[in-house]
Amino acid sequence: MINKTYPSVAEAVADIPDGATVMVGGFGASGSPIELLHALIDHGASDLTVINNNTGNGEVGLAALIGNGQVKKMICSFPRSSQSRVFPKLYREGRIELEIVPQGTLAERIRSAGAGIPAFYTPTSVGTVLAENKEMREFDGRNYVLEPWLKADFALIKCEVADPLGNLTYNKTARNFSPLMCMAAKTTIVQTGKLVARGDIDPEHVVTPGIFVNRIVEVTDPVHEDTLIAAERSYP
Amino acid sequence: MSTGWTREQMAARAAQDIPDGSYVNLGIGIPELVTRFVPEGREFIYHTENGMLGMGPPPDDDARDLDLMNAGKKYVTALPGAAYFHHADSFSMIRGGHIDVCVLGTMQVAANGDIANWSTGAPDAVPAVGGAMDLVQGVKNIFVITQHTTRNGEPKLIDKCSYPVTGVGVVSRIFTDLAVVDITPDGFRIVELAPGVTFEEVQQKTGATILPPG
Numbered sequence: 001m002i003n004k005t006y007p008s009v010a011e012a013v014a015d016i017p018d019g020a021t022v023m024v025g026g027f028g029a030s031g032s033p034i035e036l037l038h039a040l041i042d043h044g045a046s047d048l049t050v051i052n053n054n055t056g057n058g059e060v061g062l063a064a065l066i067g068n069g070q071v072k073k074m075i076c077s078f079p080r081s082s083q084s085r086v087f088p089k090l091y092r093e094g095r096i097e098l099e100i101v102p103q104g105t106l107a108e109r110i111r112s113a114g115a116g117i118p119a120f121y122t123p124t125s126v127g128t129v130l131a132e133n134k135e136m137r138e139f140d141g142r143n144y145v146l147e148p149w150l151k152a153d154f155a156l157i158k159c160e161v162a163d164p165l166g167n168l169t170y171n172k173t174a175r176n177f178s179p180l181m182c183m184a185a186k187t188t189i190v191q192t193g194k195l196v197a198r199g200d201i202d203p204e205h206v207v208t209p210g211i212f213v214n215r216i217v218e219v220t221d222p223v224h225e226d227t228l229i230a231a232e233r234s235y236p
Numbered sequence: 237m238s239t240g241w242t243r244e245q246m247a248a249r250a251a252q253d254i255p256d257g258s259y260v261n262l263g264i265g266i267p268e269l270v271t272r273f274v275p276e277g278r279e280f281i282y283h284t285e286n287g288m289l290g291m292g293p294p295p296d297d298d299a300r301d302l303d304l305m306n307a308g309k310k311y312v313t314a315l316p317g318a319a320y321f322h323h324a325d326s327f328s329m330i331r332g333g334h335i336d337v338c339v340l341g342t343m344q345v346a347a348n349g350d351i352a353n354w355s356t357g358a359p360d361a362v363p364a365v366g367g368a369m370d371l372v373q374g375v376k377n378i379f380v381i382t383q384h385t386t387r388n389g390e391p392k393l394i395d396k397c398s399y400p401v402t403g404v405g406v407v408s409r410i411f412t413d414l415a416v417v418d419i420t421p422d423g424f425r426i427v428e429l430a431p432g433v434t435f436e437e438v439q440q441k442t443g444a445t446i447l448p449p450g
Contacts, residue, residue, distance in 0.1 A: 027286040027287075027305070027309075027323075028305065028309040029302065029305075029309070030286070030302065030303045030304075030305050031303070077364070077365055077366050077367070078364045078365065078366040079362055079363075079364055080362045080364050081309060082309075087362075088362045091362055092360060092362070098362075098363075100363050100364070100365055101365075102365050102366075102367070102368075102369040102370050103285060103323070103327065103365070103366050103367035103370060104285075104323075104326075104327030104330060104331055104367060104369075104370030104374075105369075105370070106323075107322075107323035107324045107326070107327050108324060108327065110324075111324040122331065122373075123331065123373040123374065124331065124369045124370045124373050124374070125369045125373075126373065126403075126404065127350075127401060127403065127404030128369060128400065128401055128402065128403070128404075129400050130365065130369065170320075171301075171303040172288075172301060172303045172304045172314070172320055173284070173286050173287050173288055173303060173304055173305050173306075173320065174303035175287055175320055175321070175322050176286050176287050176322065176323050177322070177323045178322070179322040179324075180322060180323060180324050207322075224302045224303075226302055227302070
C-alpha cells in the first residue's frame with residue numbers, strides 16, 4: 001500500500017541539499033508552511049534559491065529562513081509588504097539576489113514546469129523593463145513575450161486535509177500557488193492540518209491529486225504567520 | 237478654485253461607469269472604496285488575484301479567518317456564491333480577458349494610455365510588481381482613480397511617463413478629483429468636470445494637452 005506519510009517535518013526536509021531550488025507555497029501569510037520552513041532552518045541547508053510570491057513577514061517562517069542567511073536568491077512578484085523587513089534590508093545591502101516576475105507570469109511559469117511546457121508567450125510585461133532582452137512574437141496583431149518554465153527541486157506546501165496518497169484540499173485563499181508548486185517540484189513535501197484515511201476525501205473535492213505529492217507530514221493546529229507576528233515572535 | 241471631488245465621490249463616480257453584472261478587480265487604496273457605491277439595482281462580482289470570486293467586505297475582528305485574505309493581504313469575507321481557485325486559474329481570468337473592469341490607483345498616466353504604478357525606478361527602491369502588469373494587459377477595461385496631481389502639485393496626467401511603465405496604451409478612463417478623463421486617439425479628453433471646476437484649471441494641472449468635453 002502506498003503511504004507517503006513521514007513521521008516529522010525534520011525527517012521530511014532532511015535531504016534538502018545546499019544550493020537547492022525550493023518553492024514555498026503561500027501568498028503573504030495565508031498558506032505559508034511555517035512548520036516546514038522552521039524545520040528547514042533547523043536543517044540548515046544554505047545557498048538556496050527560493051520561489052514564493054513574497055519574501056516573508058516579521059522574523060518567522062520565510063523571513064526567518066532569509067534572515068538566517070540560507071537564501072542566496074529570491075524569485076517573487078512582490079518582495080516588500082508592510083510587515084516585510086528582513087528581505088528589503090539584505091537586498092539594499094546587496095547580500096541577496098532578486099528576480100522579479102509579474103504575479104500571473106510567475107504562476108504560469110510554475111504551472112508550465114509542472115505541465116511539461118518549456119515556455120509560453122504572454123502579453124504581460126510587454127513594453128516594460130521586465131520584457132527587455134526577451135524574445136517577442138506577434139500573434140493576431142498583438143505583441144507577446146516568451147517566458148520560460150520555472151522548476152524546483154523541492155516544494156514546501158501547507159494544506160488543510162491530506163490522505164496517505166497525497167490527495168489534498170486547501171482552506172480558502174490559502175490555496176493560491178500551492179497546487180501549481182506541487183506539480184512543478186521534483187519532490188513535493190506537504191504539511192497537512194489533518195491526515196485522513198484513503199477514501200475519506202470525496203474524489204470530486206480533491207484539489208491536488210496525489211500524483212503530484214511525495215511526502216506528507218501531519219501538523220495539527222499549525223501556527224499562522226500572522227499569529228506569530230502579532231505575538232512578536234522570531235525564529236529560531 | 238474649487239476642491240473638486242472627495243475620494244469617496246471619485247469612487248462613487250467610477251462605480252457609475254461599471255455595468256450591472258460586471259466581474260471587477262479593485263486595486264489598493266481609493267479603488268477599494270468603489271464597493272461602497274454600487275449603484276442601486278446593479279451587482280458587481282469582485283475578483284481578488286489570490287484566488288477568489290465573490291469577495292465580500294471585511295469581517296468583524298472576532299469572525300475573521302486567517303486564511304481568507306484579499307490581494308492587499310487584508311482579511312475579507314466570501315459572499316454566498318463565492319468560488320476559490322489557484323493562482324493559474326486566477327490569472328487566466330485576468331489574462332484571458334474574463335474580468336470586465338479593473339480599477340487601479342497610479343503614480344502617472346500618459347496621454348496615450350500608458351500607466352506607471354509599480355516602481356519609481358529609484359536605485360535604492362525594492363522593485364515590486366505583483367499582479368499589476370497582468371491586470372493592465374488582460375482586463376477588458378482599465379479604469380484609474382487618482383488625485384489629479386501629486387502632494388507637491390505635480391501633474392500625474394502627463395505626456396509621457398517618467399517612471400517605468402506597467403503597461404503601454406492600456407488605460408481607458410481616469411477619475412480624478414477634478415474631472416473624468418478619457419484616453420482617446422487624440423490624447424486626454426474631459427468627459428465631465430467636477431462641480432465648480434473649470435476646464436482651464438484642469439488644463440493648468442495636467443502635464444499634457446487636454447481636450448474639452450465634446
